[in-house]
Amino acid sequence: MARQSDDHAVLHRLMQQYEAAPDDEARGRIVADLAQRALRHAFAEETVLFPAYRQHLPGHGDELTAHVEGEHQQINDLLEELQDADPAAAGYDDRVRRVFTLIDSDAREEEDVMLPRLQSVVDDEELRTIGDAWEAARATAPTRPHPRVPRRPPGNALAALPLAVSDRIKDGLDRLPRGARRVSSAAVLALAACGGAAVAAGVRRRRRRSVRAPRFGLRR
Template sequence: MPRLSDTICADHKDLKSYYDQIVQAEDEDEQTRWQNMLTWELARHVVGEELVLYPALKQHLNEDAAEDRQQHQMIKEKLAVFQNLKTTDPRFIPTMAILMDDLAAHVNHEERVDLTNLEKAISEEESNNLAVSFDRTKNFVPTRAHPSAPDRPPYQTAVGLITAPLDYLQDLFRKWPDSESTPNAPAE
């Protein structure tokens, strides 16, 4: 079974690959599909960390993750702008680049410090259980950025349970990359 750090780092790698797909896309339709994928996965990833990773940091390392939460808030605000841009908008690529720069800085710290310290403080079984919780949590959280939503349980969970079905309904009408190349992609 994968450890929590393996699961989160795999998500980070996927997010970077979605960004690369947008940059390398040959047309606007393909860019839109990958924009939706990046938005979908990043929104779910951020909330998954807030509901699973941050409480684990608090419990096992007595860290409140305040700086991480601030970084997530900035990422959610930038994602909210990016997710609503058309690929033809001249701000599309610059907005995405700024979002990904902020994400890269956050990811670097998280992988180097937070996850390393947490993995040292918990058993392999606990890490495996957190990885399962993280993956499971991403199945019921919003799929779009909602920066004005609460970022701490239990309010975050309650708002997420209300918001997520609306996001999932809208996702039915979005364009997605070919499911063969993206096993996590929602069905089109």
């Protein structure tokens, strides 16, 4: 599961960049980048990796994944508080550091315990299948915190499609100049509903293609 470790390394580098950031604007930018990467990563784990772990390790899979899902929930809660916060505000830095601590703990539990155990009970072909599914889930995951969405399938996956689309619309709006952002929330919701259907169709098409296409291997 090299993709998991690569993603953890990227998150760790962003934490180091935060510590060396020259000003509040840079810190805010780094936290925004880290947030969307961490949330997509965690969503893919909750949707693909943890169910596979529970399926293959029924003896202790539920306890460990419930613990890590609890950490993901705390990360979602904190990132929701941070997403519109001013990096210069009191308490911002404390919240960011709590997120870092949770991500570090999460990565250690996954890399040191969960993944080695999973690798010991499934063959390479199954690992590649899990890795491919994890990558597909990450590619279509929501990019913003949604702490009130369930952390387990099918609830998280059902909520994810429209949220992923509306998040990407908001991400696009955030990149526009301020004066060009006047899109009504009704229009965003309508686009999200249409986009959700389109994403669902895309996922179905990708699934059909994946039967014929060669696997795309262990890469980020």
